[in-house]
Amino acid sequence: MEEGNIGRDRIVNEHLVDEDYFCTICCCLLWKPCACSKCHHDFCQNCLHTWLENPNNNGKRCPLCRQPFEEEPCSSQIYSTLDHLNIYCRNSKFGCKQILHYNSLELHETVDCEYPSERCSECDQLILISKRDEHYEIPELCTPRPVKCTSCQTYIEKVLFKDHFLKCFENRIAAMFKKTFETNNVQTITHDEQVARPIWLQTFHNGLNTLNFLKEQQQFSPIPTNMIGLDAVRQAREQQCGFFYYIFVMLRFILANSSKAPVFIFALSVAGLVRLAYLIFSVHRILIRQTDAHIDRGCCFIMLFSYILINGILLLFRFVPDSLIIFLFALVIFLVGCADRTVPMELFEFHPGFQMTKINIVFYFCVLLIMKTVLLFCRFYYSCIPTYVTAGGVAWINFFLAYHTKHPRQNNTPSPIVQTTTTT
Ligand SMILES: [Zn+2]
Ligand SMILES: [Zn+2]
Ligand SMILES: [Zn+2]
Ligand SMILES: [Zn+2]
Ligand SMILES: [Zn+2]
Incomplete structure (x- = not known):
């Protein structure tokens, strides 16, 4: 537990510490401190990480x-002074009379204290764990703190926040798109072709920005959600848990929101497809670059690769029925989508498509149908054209990609082939 939050009033021998022992971010006594290697100021580690991760704070700056x-470790003097401090237990208002050393405070407050307490996630107050239910039930005791909207920088009451954010979010996106089209028009008028970016690229860019808005809001103050078990997913992402456990958490999340399951399956499959395509593209590019270094081995590799690929697909078609291929493919892209931890789950609730479960189901089956059509076409193609022609074609495309497209690497370092020819 990262508690800290120690004000001056809780330190018994407070004359020992001056302003330097208080974190400039949270204004409390330094808690698990670390320092900036440039200006040597100390901060609570937790405060600092929150600060660095906030996209509003202009990159990772002090x-x-x-x-x-x-980051650098604090000076030993800071540690030794902190060690000498005597601090009242945070549960003193509940009746705990203990005074503890800085170093034993955390253990006492979280394990040994007779008055175990926790921080309410709604109102941020310290509450006795034994009175937790009472705290949540009586509205006067727990008034949720307002949530900050990162789009308009105002604080909104929690119950109203979702509606507000939705509106703000739409306005911001509309403004962004309007700006894109305006600048695009200006550029076409001035015929400045070099500056003008294609409209699809800008639209894609805007799509990415939309995700960034959400991420920004999420980091600053989370958007209240109606989805069950989203916290578990967020937690699993934060803790960077193992691959299979994360998939398990995701599946549990989808089952818990079973009325929206088709939306999740469709969206995650699309995300998985994109991720898989990107992965294959990257691996292919790396392999192609490798062939560049040794032209003889490269040629053998490309021909072998093309031959195995085309004949592998042929074998697949011969022994595996279409329905199984489609099922396995759908399963793989769904699981890849599940394992992708960058998919912004919050987006689902804000996306208009989230409300249209039936349309999502129809879409999903359309995609399956398209896959079936593609497979039928492939089978037809294989029955008409001999495999060696296709393998030759694929090899030719790979040769073209390997030796005809310019790689940025070639400009920086001369390729080994050139070196050997110059030495001989
Ligand atoms: Zn702090
Ligand atoms: Zn600094
Ligand atoms: Zn205590
Ligand atoms: Zn509360
Ligand atoms: Zn707003």
Whole structure:
């Protein structure tokens, strides 16, 4: 537990510490501190990480000196002074009379204290664990703190926040698109072809920005959600848990929101397809670049690769029925989508498509139908054209990609082939 939050009033021998022992971010006593290697100011580690991860704070810069942040350990003097501090237990208002050393405080507060307490996630107050139910039930005791909207920088009451954010979010996106089209028009008028980016690229860029808005809001103050078990998914992402456990968490999340399951399956499959295509593309590019280094081995490799690929597909068609291929493919892209931890789950609730479960189902089956058509076409193609022709074609495309497209790497370092010819 990362607690800290120690004000001056809780330190018994407070004359020992001056302002330098208080974190500039949270204004409390330094808790598990670390320092900036440039200006040597100390911060709570937790405060600092929250600060660095906030996209509003202009990249990973120190809050004080504004230089790119590099962490260094605090001076030993800081640690030894902190060690000598005597601090009241945070549960003193509930009746705990203990005074503890800085170093034993955390253990006492979280394990040994007779008055175990926790921080309410709604109102941020410290509450006795034994009175938790009472706290949640009586509205006067727990008034949720307002949530900050990162789009308009105002604080909104929690119950109203979702509607507000939705509107703000739409306005911001509309403004962004409007700006895109306006600049695009200006550019076409001035015929400035070099500056003008194609409209599809800008639209794609805007789509990415939409995700960034959500991420920004999520980091600053989470959007209240109606989806069950989203916290578990967020937690699993934060803890960077193992691959299979994460998939298990995702499946549990989808089952818990079973009325929206078709939407999740469709969206995650699309995400998985994109991820898989990108993965194959990257691996292919790396292999192609490898062939560049040794032309003889490269040629053998490309021919072998093309031959195995085309005949492998032929064998697949011969022994595996279409329905199984489609099922396995759908399963694989769904699981890849599930394993992708960058998919913004919050987006689902805000996306208009989230409300249209039936349309999502229809879409999904359309995609399956398209896959079936493609497979039928492939079978027809294989029955008409001999495999060696196809393998030759694929090999030719790979040769073209390997030796005819310019790689940025070639400009920087001369390729080994050139070196050997110059030495001989
Ligand atoms: Zn702090
Ligand atoms: Zn600094
Ligand atoms: Zn205590
Ligand atoms: Zn509360
Ligand atoms: Zn707003």
